[in-house]
Amino acid sequence: MLITSTRHRRADLALWRELEDADLSVAVPETLISETTEAIQAWSSGGRCYAGTSWGKDSVVMLHLFIMSGVSLPTVYMRLRGHCDNPDCDLVRDIFLSRFSLDYHERWFAPEECRNGEHWRAIQDEFGDRRATGLRSDESTNRRMSIACLGLDTGRSFRPLGHWRLKYVFAYLAQQSLPVHPAYACLGGGRWPRERLRTHSIGGERGTEFGRREWEQEYYPEALRRIEAK
Amino acid sequence: MSTPLKVTAWLAAPLVGDPPHLDALCEWVVSQYAVSIERTLSGSGDPLRHQEIADCPHRSQRAPRCGAMPIPIDRVKLSDDVIVSRCSSPLFRTDYEYVDHFAMRIDAGNVGPLMAETGPQTIQHGSTATKAMFRPLRVRVVERVVWFCVAHGSQSGGTKRSPQGCLRKVLREIAGLGKKVAYGYGRVAKWEVEPFHADWSWFAPSDAGPVLMRALPRRLIELPERLQGYRESFGAVAPPYWHPERYMEIVEPC
Numbered sequence: 001m002l003i004t005s006t007r008h009r010r011a012d013l014a015l016w017r018e019l020e021d022a023d024l025s026v027a028v029p030e031t032l033i034s035e036t037t038e039a040i041q042a043w044s045s046g047g048r049c050y051a052g053t054s055w056g057k058d059s060v061v062m063l064h065l066f067i068m069s070g071v072s073l074p075t076v077y078m079r080l081r082g083h084c085d086n087p088d089c090d091l092v093r094d095i096f097l098s099r100f101s102l103d104y105h106e107r108w109f110a111p112e113e114c115r116n117g118e119h120w121r122a123i124q125d126e127f128g129d130r131r132a133t134g135l136r137s138d139e140s141t142n143r144r145m146s147i148a149c150l151g152l153d154t155g156r157s158f159r160p161l162g163h164w165r166l167k168y169v170f171a172y173l174a175q176q177s178l179p180v181h182p183a184y185a186c187l188g189g190g191r192w193p194r195e196r197l198r199t200h201s202i203g204g205e206r207g208t209e210f211g212r213r214e215w216e217q218e219y220y221p222e223a224l225r226r227i228e229a230k
Numbered sequence: 231m232s233t234p235l236k237v238t239a240w241l242a243a244p245l246v247g248d249p250p251h252l253d254a255l256c257e258w259v260v261s262q263y264a265v266s267i268e269r270t271l272s273g274s275g276d277p278l279r280h281q282e283i284a285d286c287p288h289r290s291q292r293a294p295r296c297g298a299m300p301i302p303i304d305r306v307k308l309s310d311d312v313i314v315s316r317c318s319s320p321l322f323r324t325d326y327e328y329v330d331h332f333a334m335r336i337d338a339g340n341v342g343p344l345m346a347e348t349g350p351q352t353i354q355h356g357s358t359a360t361k362a363m364f365r366p367l368r369v370r371v372v373e374r375v376v377w378f379c380v381a382h383g384s385q386s387g388g389t390k391r392s393p394q395g396c397l398r399k400v401l402r403e404i405a406g407l408g409k410k411v412a413y414g415y416g417r418v419a420k421w422e423v424e425p426f427h428a429d430w431s432w433f434a435p436s437d438a439g440p441v442l443m444r445a446l447p448r449r450l451i452e453l454p455e456r457l458q459g460y461r462e463s464f465g466a467v468a469p470p471y472w473h474p475e476r477y478m479e480i481v482e483p484c
Contacts (some may be wrong), residue, residue, distance in 0.1 A: 006461045006484055191329050191368065211366040216370065222464040229464075229477040 003091045005182035007219050011189030019194065026171035036160050037069040040132075043158045044100040048128030055092040056181055056199035058134030058161055061172050065160060066132075067100050074127050077106045078119055082230055084111060084201040087223060088182045094178040112200075116198075122141070132158040138165055166195050186219040203227040231394045232304050232316075236426040237377045239407060242419035245372045246330070247409035249322060249416075251444075252377040253315035255471035256301035259403045264299065293475040302396035308450040312478075314467050316431040317379035318443035319483055326371040332410070335362035367410065375407060378430035378443065386418045394423045433457075445482040448464050459483055 001014055036046045043049070044066075051066060053059040053075055063075060077093070079085050097104060105127075109119040118206040123131075136159070137144040146154075161169070173180050182200045186192065196210045203216065216224055234410075237252060254367040297305055297313035304316040338353050381393035391399070408416035428457045433440040439456030445467050453460075461484040466476035 188368070189327060191327070192364070214366050214368070225464050225474070225477050228474045 001177045002180045002185050003088070003182050004185075005088060005091075007088075008185055009184060009189065012185050012187050015187050015190055016185040019098065020174050023167075023170045023174035028168045028171050028175065032164065032168065033065070036065055036164070039152055039158075039229070040066055040069045040071055040160050043130075043132070043153055043160075044069075044071045044073055047130065048075050048180045049130035049132065050123070050127035051132040052123075053077050054134070054200045055089040055096070056134065057169050057173060057184060058136060058164075060092065060096060060178050060180075061136045061164070061169050062132065063096065063102065064100070064160055064172075064176060064178055067102075070102060073132075074103045074105055076123060076127055076131075077104070077124065079106055079108045080114065080201050081108055082227065084203060084227060086181075086183065086199050086220070088203055089199060092106050092181050129156055130158065131156065132160060134161055135159045136164050136166070136169070136193050160188050170194075183219070186215070188215075188218065232391075234383045234426045234429045234431070235379050235381050235393060235397065236424050237379060237397065237401070238422040238424065239375045239404075239408070239418050240418065240420040241372055241374060243406075243414055243417040243434075244369045245322075245403065245408045246367045246369050246415040249320040249372075249407045250377045251315075251319065251471060252317045252379055253301060253303050254471055255404055256303060256397075256400050257299040257469045259400045260299045260301055262403075267469075282446050293470060293473040296476075299469075302381045302393060302400060304382055308447060312447055312450055312467065314444075314446065315379070316429070317333065318377050318431050319352070319445065320375045320377055320435075322370075322372045322375045324370045325371055326388045328369050330367045330369045332365045332367055333363065336360050369415070371450075378426060380431050381430050391445070397423050442481060442483045448479040448481050451481075453481065 002020070004013065009015075050073055051063060051194065053063060055077065066073070079088075096102075106128075107119075108125065109122075113119050113122075135143055135147075135157075137147040143159075147159060152159050152162045172178070183197050183199045184194050187194060192211070192215055194213075195216065198212065202220050239249075257335075277384060293322050295309055297307070301315070304405045305313045306316060310356060326453050336353055353360050379397075379438070381397050383393045384391045385398050398421065401423070404421070405411070405418055406416040428435075430443055432443055432446065433454060434443050436458060439458050440454045441458045441461040442453075445463075445465055448462060458479045463480050464477060465471070465480050465482065466473065467478070467480055468476060470476065
């Protein structure tokens, strides 16, 4: 269920409808879902832990699988001060929390704190040093190698969606009618592939590859200007 | 005497990026002349003064005073430091859209002789000034770009010039619109300036209600009832539109 926004153009929404129709026809393997829920149940029984969320597609699927597994644990959204947050993440959060009950927390950090890892230490002190994230192996070669060598659980980081392919993530979102961040439909009428679109911080110096800076200039110009005007 | 005008740029090549605002184009052209005049009047001149007169070369420098450049487009003073031109945002229809790429990678084979004195060096393609780039460019095939504005004429000595004449004189200096004009994109084939029957510079009439035609400051303007086609945003309402000092809460067309 895409959350529509004034950022979307007519061509974007038309393309999204086609993609969503295709997502509805993709069968997510039952074995994949059952293996993931079993892994979640086994991991969460191992002591203090929390789930990190960015309200992107993977986070939403992961949180839904936690709920379906009957596991309740703190869910933490780490936010950046100084207008760097994607302003549309709050829309996903509000819809998800209105449908599902979560032990939800938000913590704010300055971008400088994130550069030297202070934010991780602060979160660990409060919620424990074992965290679940929405990383997947087909996002990058490093992640694929990490998950292939270390498995879904490294001891500190748990990647329940590690073996999920991108098509299954979008199919799960469509079939479960979960809220989808508006950014995934900011497709430039087909110029921007949705697998490359991200929902987290805006205007970051790191992670500008695949034309991310140009995409932000096209769809989030006012957010970039707020950062510049600081 | 101010006259509502319709300005059309007929394009001979696809457009990269977004077309600029008409007042920004005029200010840029006039600033080039102003620097030249200042240099002539003050001899070698003060480079800082030239910089102040010309368009700002960098974001970290102060923006020039709003409305300092004399342009043939009318302006409305909304507050001490906010002066908005009476011209619409650029209007255009995209016939076809595609992605081109701007690529740059230093070929180590060619720069070898340059390093003969310093010995073998490592060229970093992943970072620093030698970082390779492959940036996507949004290219749109656009037949024409249209602005609606209200312009005034001029009189200097015995020469009287009409609003159309004044605007034509400024715009003939503009050979290309958008980005990468040096590569031939956005080439203007012809400028057309013609009288228009109404002032559509800020708002245009429609059956559903007035339509917003340009970015306006949110807090300094009382928006008409039933206003259509707008969203709240953050940006500039006067040139240079890219300068952070100009940014404020605005309403812009969408």
